Amino acid sequence: MHGYEIAGSIQHISENVLQVEEGSLYPALQRMLIKGWVKAKWGTTAGNRRARYYQLTTAGRKQLETELSQFERVIGAITRVLQTA
Amino acid sequence: MAWLSELGRRCWMLIRRRQFDADLEEEMCLHLELKEQELVRAGLAPSDARYAALRRFGNAAALKEKSHMAWGWERFEQLVQDVNYGVRAMLRSPGITIVALLSLALGIGAITAIFSLMDALMLRSLPVKDPGRLILFGDATWSGISDGFPINQLTPIRSIARCKRRTRCSRK
Numbered sequence: 001m002h003g004y005e006i007a008g009s010i011q012h013i014s015e016n017v018l019q020v021e022e023g024s025l026y027p028a029l030q031r032m033l034i035k036g037w038v039k040a041k042w043g044t045t046a047g048n049r050r051a052r053y054y055q056l057t058t059a060g061r062k063q064l065e066t067e068l069s070q071f072e073r074v075i076g077a078i079t080r081v082l083q084t085a
Numbered sequence: 086m087a088w089l090s091e092l093g094r095r096c097w098m099l100i101r102r103r104q105f106d107a108d109l110e111e112e113m114c115l116h117l118e119l120k121e122q123e124l125v126r127a128g129l130a131p132s133d134a135r136y137a138a139l140r141r142f143g144n145a146a147a148l149k150e151k152s153h154m155a156w157g158w159e160r161f162e163q164l165v166q167d168v169n170y171g172v173r174a175m176l177r178s179p180g181i182t183i184v185a186l187l188s189l190a191l192g193i194g195a196i197t198a199i200f201s202l203m204d205a206l207m208l209r210s211l212p213v214k215d216p217g218r219l220i221l222f223g224d225a226t227w228s229g230i231s232d233g234f235p236i237n238q239l240t241p242i243r244s245i246a247r248c249k250r251r252t253r254c255s256r257k
Contacts, residue, residue: 005117022120023143026113027151034094034156036087042108045115052112059087 002043002051003029029054037063109152117142153207 003073006029007022019076032038037060043082098105124134139145153159175182194253210216 002115003112004119007116021139021143022116022141023113023145025150026109026148028153030109030152030155034098036090036093036094050111050117051115052108 002045002053004051006054032060033064036060095156095158099158099161102153102156104158106153107148109149113142113145113149117145228257 003025004016007020007025010018010020029038029040032054033040036057038054040052040054042050045051113227120138120141121134124137129137130144140149211219213219
């Protein structure tokens with residue numbers, strides 16, 4: 001996916017709940033490129049325009065798993081706190 | 086090993102940073118245009134759509150800068166800029182530059198010469214084994230050079246020590 005598609009899909013999947021400042025996607029993508037979590041390749045869009053397509057790498061997938069488990073731990077803790085309140 | 090390939094990627098970015106900035110620019114332009122088209126399709130007037138797309142994108146210049154800085158070379162790039170500026174400023178007034186360079190060179194040269202003399206004379210220990218055990222022999226005014234001792238009194242020091250050990254009498 002290229003940057004625009006990524007921003008669009010975040011918005012679409014979250015049903016417009018998550019509306020980030022779209023441009024802030026690009027610094028984040030750069031940081032992920034440095035870490036080797038994604039790799040980028042230039043391609044052409046359906047409208048015949050040059051675009052940089054990003055793809056998750058193996059290292060990126062592994063990082064995603066650790067981040068997810070971290071996230072689930074925090075969410076679980078918050079849920080438990082809210083339930084007792 | 087991960088840090089090594091990360092360093093490699095960072096260096097690659099530094100070498101090709103012009104291309105890198107152009108790529109980022111193109112990418113962001115495409116994003117804005119596609120957003121604009123989407124908003125027009127959703128029924129906005131084209132002029133409004135442009136501004137709406139820009140608003141939702143955020144501060145493009147700042148984001149470009151942030152992306153560039155993410156690669157961690159800003160210190161280095163600033164240093165290069167500073168050196169550049171310094172050289173240009175020096176070339177603009179060559180007279181002052183030459184005077185400053187000359188006085189620096191003379192100053193450093195003089196200080197180095199004086200220091201190396203003092204270092205050899207006063208700071209460096211004498212080139213003998215265990216210099217701490219050297220003793221000043223003779224009248225102090227002559228710094229160890231003395232003809233105030235007849236030759237038969239200059240018993241070798243080693244034999245004095247042997248004599249002391251054997252008799253343990255010298256101080257009693």
